[in-house]
Amino acid sequence: MKKNIAQRVEEKIQPSVEGFGYELVDVEYVKEAGVYYLRVIIDHENGIGLDECEKVSREINPILDEEDYIEDNYFLEVCSPGIDRVLKRDKEFSKYAGKTVEVKLYKNDQDLKTKQFEAELRGLDQDGMVVVSIGDTEKKFDRKEIAQIRLAVVF
Numbered sequence: 193m194k195k196n197i198a199q200r201v202e203e204k205i206q207p208s209v210e211g212f213g214y215e216l217v218d219v220e221y222v223k224e225a226g227v228y229y230l231r232v233i234i235d236h237e238n239g240i241g242l243d244e245c246e247k248v249s250r251e252i253n254p255i256l257d258e259e260d261y262i263e264d265n266y267f268l269e270v271c272s273p274g275i276d277r278v279l280k281r282d283k284e285f286s287k288y289a290g291k292t293v294e295v296k297l298y299k300n301d302q303d304l305k306t307k308q309f310e311a312e313l314r315g316l317d318q319d320g321m322v323v324v325s326i327g328d329t330e331k332k333f334d335r336k337e338i339a340q341i342r343l344a345v346v347f
Contacts, residue, residue: 197221205252217273228266233273240272278342289315292344
């Protein structure tokens, strides 16, 4: 149900977000500490600031009110993906190939003997496997094995 809401919202607001020249990165409908949030994550090659988030929020709020298919009370949150963005979509794996990522697996990798590590993202192979390099070793993971993969913040 929650995923269905996020998909419906994404379909409905994508033209508005793209109309501003922004990329709709993700839509999440989540419950945190007993409160529902409809989180709209947007991006732009020049970055996203508070003004851009406010502009998109003002644009999509009436669209969501008009549809009114979310029964729960919720907070609308429009934000940027941040510098430590979570990678979810195929195009993100290509876009950020060559970048350092933090990988969290659901269970320990036999070779690495850990389920959390940093690696260089290579992208996706033809079968949709996530390809990373750890030192001189290239590893492939099925997306089902990965709990989360995000850009690493390197100082």
